[in-house]
Amino acid sequence: MKTFIESQGHSVTLLPVEEATAATLANHDKVVIGASIRYGKHQKVVIDFIEQNKTQLESKPSAFYTVNLVARKPEKCQPSTNPYILKLLAQLDWKPDLEGVFAGKLNYPKYGFIDRNMIRFIMWMTKGPTDPKTNIEFTDWKRVDQFAQSICDMQ
Numbered sequence: 708m709k710t711f712i713e714s715q716g717h718s719v720t721l722l723p724v725e726e727a728t729a730a731t732l733a734n735h736d737k738v739v740i741g742a743s744i745r746y747g748k749h750q751k752v753v754i755d756f757i758e759q760n761k762t763q764l765e766s767k768p769s770a771f772y773t774v775n776l777v778a779r780k781p782e783k784c785q786p787s788t789n790p791y792i793l794k795l796l797a798q799l800d801w802k803p804d805l806e807g808v809f810a811g812k813l814n815y816p817k818y819g820f821i822d823r824n825m826i827r828f829i830m831w832m833t834k835g836p837t838d839p840k841t842n843i844e845f846t847d848w849k850r851v852d853q854f855a856q857s858i859c860d861m862q
């Protein structure tokens with residue numbers, strides 16, 4: 708996403724949310740916040756950042772995207788159909804100008820024993836891959852580029 712936006716002539720500061728402050732927001736024209744899902748939840752640090760900086764976020768063009776595995780299903784890959792983004796934005800009472808939902812990676816060999824088997828169980832329940840050797844990236848990078856283009860276009 709960063710490379711794409713830079714290729715359109717914009718400059719991008721990419722940083723972990725832990726390092727972002729109100730001053731970071733003040734120094735940029737637009738803000739894009741992304742977070743992945745671990746066991747049904749977005750990282751608390753992202754939620755706290757949005758809550759603490761809501762007024763400033765609302766004062767400039769903003770985008771939020773979520774990455775998760777539920778989004779591998781076509782019927783759950785839109786801002787209006789992905790349960791995680793719907794729940795988060797309702798909970799925060801925040802309406803970013805752009806919302807994105809992207810499917811992430813399933814990489815069993817990288818996970819520890821407990822995570823691997825918990826996720827295998829979730830995948831078994833939701834008819835996904837359960838072979839512990841599976842390493843698949845479900846991300847549709849064309850959709851990511853389209854989202855990046857919309858960020859460039861956002862006023």
Ligand SMILES: Cc1cc2nc3c(=O)[nH]c(=O)nc-3n(C[C@H](O)[C@H](O)[C@H](O)COP(=O)(O)O)c2cc1C
Binds near residue numbers: 746774814
């Ligand atoms: C420990 C763990 C728990 C996860 N729990 C969920 C989940 O509850 N729902 C879901 O859709 N995806 C879940 N995922 C999938 C992640 O959202 C996906 O792998 C994403 O690409 C992770 O990105 P990150 O490594 O940048 O956090 C989980 C992944 C891991 C490693």
